[in-house]
Amino acid sequence: MTREVVAAAPVPVPGRAQRVREIAGELRGLRGALIPILHAVQEELGHVAQDDVAVVADVLNLSVAEVHGVVTFYKDFRRAAPGRTTVAVCQAEACRAVGAVELADYARVRVGCGFGETSADGRITLDEVFCFGNCALGPAVQVGSKLHGRVTPARLDALLGEAL
Ligand code: FES
Incomplete structure (x- = not known):
């Protein structure tokens, strides 16, 4: 969808x-x-x-x-108001080695927008980050201010469900 x-x-x-x-x-x-x-x-x-x-x-x-x-x-600067919750997927090397690229693809489809964009309902802004310092527990995803490790697509679904 x-x-x-x-x-x-x-x-x-x-x-x-x-x-x-x-x-x-x-x-x-x-x-x-x-x-x-x-x-x-x-x-x-x-x-x-x-x-x-x-x-x-x-x-x-x-x-x-x-x-x-x-x-x-600078990509750090957001030019429009963010969604209610920001979901940031690490795209640095250690996380990429354990599935962060595929997880990012899944996140884009699931949320319905690309990195740096906000879902049509204004609830979620999707971002990419290059290392949270949580490399041993990749793929790492931050939802709001909370960092999560070893995030699978199923776990991301659960986290997005909590964010909605
Ligand atoms: S590479 Fe993803 S947290 Fe460091």
Whole structure:
């Protein structure tokens, strides 16, 4: 079964621009402040929206294009609001050696979207991660903040069931 992937529509959040400006202002003195600011925005607000890019550019006296280029270059930065639960499948070497590639294929079909995307119902965002430090117990999958080892497709089904 294939589910349609919906691009998250930008939803204006009251006070978001002000909060982004505060975060950027607090961290602007750091050396190479742009990346830490973007990480802080994403950590607190869930993603880095296009409107956030303009605010950060203004605070750092950079062009919007410069900040946009960084946000789009690094896969770490999410440009749309994530789903209710994030499911991250390790794709680093040790996990790949014990079935993580096949598990990732299964996850994409099961959730109905690719890595970096959110299911049509907005419940699950699927991500790939390159090593959780749980290599002896691969394939490793993180659901929300909880890490799981030796995840099989059947175990993934159970974890997704708990996440829904
Ligand atoms: S390679 Fe997957 S947790 Fe390290």
